[in-house]
Structure formats: C-alpha cells, structure tokens
Amino acid sequence: MSQVSWIQQLALLEQQGEECILVTVLEHKGSVPRDAGTKMIVTRHELYATIGGGHLEHLATKMAREMLMSLGHGENKTHVERFNLGARLGQCCGGMATLSFEPIGFNQHHLVLLGAGHVAKALVNIVQTLPFKITWIDEREAEFPEYLPSNVRKLISDDPVGELKHMPRNSYYLVMTHNHQLDFDLAREILIQDTFCYFGMIGSQTKRKKFDLRLAHRGFQLETIEKMQCPIGIAMIKGKHPAEIAVSVAGELIAHYQGEILEQKRPMKNHELAG
Structure with a gap:
C-alpha cells in the first residue's frame, strides 16, 4: 500500500490514464474504523490509502474491482452502499458506515x-x-x-x-x-x-x-x-x-x-x- 497521499496518487493515475474507483466514507454512526471523509483508491491491481482495513475494506475493494471490470464509457455512475459493521461483516465495531464508489478516468x-x-x-x-x-x-x-x-x-x-x-x-x-x-x-x-x-x-x-x-x-x-x-x-x-x-x-x-x-x-x- 502506497504512502503517497490519495490526492497525489489520484493525480498520478490520471496522468497515466488508468481508471480507478475512489471509495469514500460518506457518513458513519457509532464505532467505525475510519471517520466520514476518509478515502481509498482501488485500481485493478493496486490499493492506495485505507478506509480502516478489516472485512469492510476487503469487501469494498472487491466491489470496486467488480465495478472496474463492468463499467464502460457513459456508465460511470457513482454507487452508494451502507454497511452494518456487525458480526455479519466479521467486525466487532458495531457501527454503520456509508461508502460511495466513484469511477474516475472513464471518460475514455x-x-x-x-x-x-x-x-x-x-x-x-x-x-x-x-x-x-x-x-x-x-x-x-x-x-x-x-x-x-x-x-x-x-x-x-x-x-x-x-x-x-x-x-x-x-x-x-x-x-x-x-x-x-x-x-x-x-x-x-x-x-x-x-x-x-x-x-x-x-x-x-x-x-x-x-x-x-x-x-x-x-x-x-x-x-x-x-x-x-x-x-x-x-x-x-x-x-x-x-x-x-x-x-x-x-x-x-x-x-x-x-x-x-x-x-x-x-x-x-x-x-x-x-x-
């Protein structure tokens, strides 16, 4: 995982012409790994920054890469999903996090x-x-x-x-x-x-x-x-x-x-x- 800030990494990916998914914690309730505003960048093969690790990050990464394989020109819509961080996700935080999945670089x-x-x-x-x-x-x-x-x-x-x-x-x-x-x-x-x-x-x-x-x-x-x-x-x-x-x-x-x-x-x- 790169130590470069997500802003710098996003600019680098844009320069290289590589598509990615920008994952953002939109809101949180209760105990969660990261607060609202935290971001993570997912490419087909790399992960930059973190939204706290654990099963939530694993699942978010999997969902982002599925988006990368299915999205095409004209279909670059942001997806929002809410996650309950209970036993079902294998995390003990007990809170709730809403994530957005924003495709970046799909203008080509x-x-x-x-x-x-x-x-x-x-x-x-x-x-x-x-x-x-x-x-x-x-x-x-x-x-x-x-x-x-x-x-x-x-x-x-x-x-x-x-x-x-x-x-x-x-x-x-x-x-x-x-x-x-x-x-x-x-x-x-x-x-x-x-x-x-x-x-x-x-x-x-x-x-x-x-x-x-x-x-x-x-x-x-x-x-x-x-x-x-x-x-x-x-x-x-x-x-x-x-x-x-x-x-x-x-x-x-x-x-x-x-x-x-x-x-x-x-x-x-x-x-x-x-x-």
Whole structure:
C-alpha cells in the first residue's frame, strides 16, 4: 500500500490514464474504523490509502474491482452502499458506515489493437488523438515504434488470444494481425467472451465469408457472427494506402462511440452459413 497521499496518487493515475474507483466514507454512526471523509483508491491491481482495513475494506475493494471490470464509457455512475459493521461483516465495531464508489478516468474508451503492421501503425497515429486508451498487442517486439504516446500501452505476447481474458469489459477490439489463422482464433475468442463494445476485423468480403462459414461450423449463431464488423471502415473512403485505410477505420470508430448505427457490410443469410 502506497504512502503517497490519495490526492497525489489520484493525480498520478490520471496522468497515466488508468481508471480507478475512489471509495469514500460518506457518513458513519457509532464505532467505525475510519471517520466520514476518509478515502481509498482501488485500481485493478493496486490499493492506495485505507478506509480502516478489516472485512469492510476487503469487501469494498472487491466491489470496486467488480465495478472496474463492468463499467464502460457513459456508465460511470457513482454507487452508494451502507454497511452494518456487525458480526455479519466479521467486525466487532458495531457501527454503520456509508461508502460511495466513484469511477474516475472513464471518460475514455479502451481499444484493444491486435497486430502491429503498417495499417495499425497508421491507425495509432490517429486514434491516440481521440478519447481512447489503447492496448496494442503483437508477438513481434521489433514491429512496435520506438516511442509511443502516453495513452498507448504495448503488450508483447506469444499468446495474444490468452491476453483477451485480461481486457476490460466493453472494450473496442480491432483485429489486424499478420496471420489469418491468428485472426480467426482471436475472432472466435472475442465472440465467445461477448463482452465487447465494438469488434472489427480488417479483411475483404472473401475473408469475411470464409470466416463466417468457419464460425458457423463451430456452432456460432448468425446473430453472434453479425456482431463482427468486417470489412471495416467507412465505405465512401476508398484507397489501399495504410493512411487511407486508417482514416476510414478511425471514422468508423468515431461513428460508433457517437452512437451512429454502423453499416452491416455482409449480406449473407442463414442458409448461406448452413451451406
């Protein structure tokens, strides 16, 4: 547990672009571990300051981390809950504490970018200027630029599919690796988890049709497969240069978080998948 004040730590987390839950003792009655106004910061992996320890703090930490995994853009509402510090909580204080759980840093979307090829590099240059935090995953360390913006975290992994289970709920996913089989494995895992806000994959109509058929043969239903955007990008923006593709894809991401309904670019029907 850090000895830095919660105010300093909150400022540091904001600078790093890391979401957290600010837990505050709003009011107390009787004997409680900490008085009203006491604060604690909970991130996915760390705990800063304290509201007194014991089972109350343990339970509050657990609740805060569950919030971190479930909250997304536009859902950052403060939650208030009252706790009776009796035998049920395993504490002998006997008082009552009301805690608030305030999400901090959820003004950005989280993009999981899989693949570090030419289009991905061009895309990062654009998306890093938008309200996104980016987790950029590839197996090849040499493919990443030497310098990355502060809101971009590179993740070098021999198991990109396995990394997906560590990503926050309601993330945006873009799959554009150098390997079609890896693309398919990632698509299958993303659709199985089904916790994404947006899922797009770079590719042609031919690639889309092949992937649709493979997914259908593995038991995926049409309504699930349709959640995958492929091809990606705004149709009116033509061109094959990485920068042109990147602008097109960035436009689609912007349209999505602004609430626009995205065009479904795949006209396949149930009977086509079954065939």
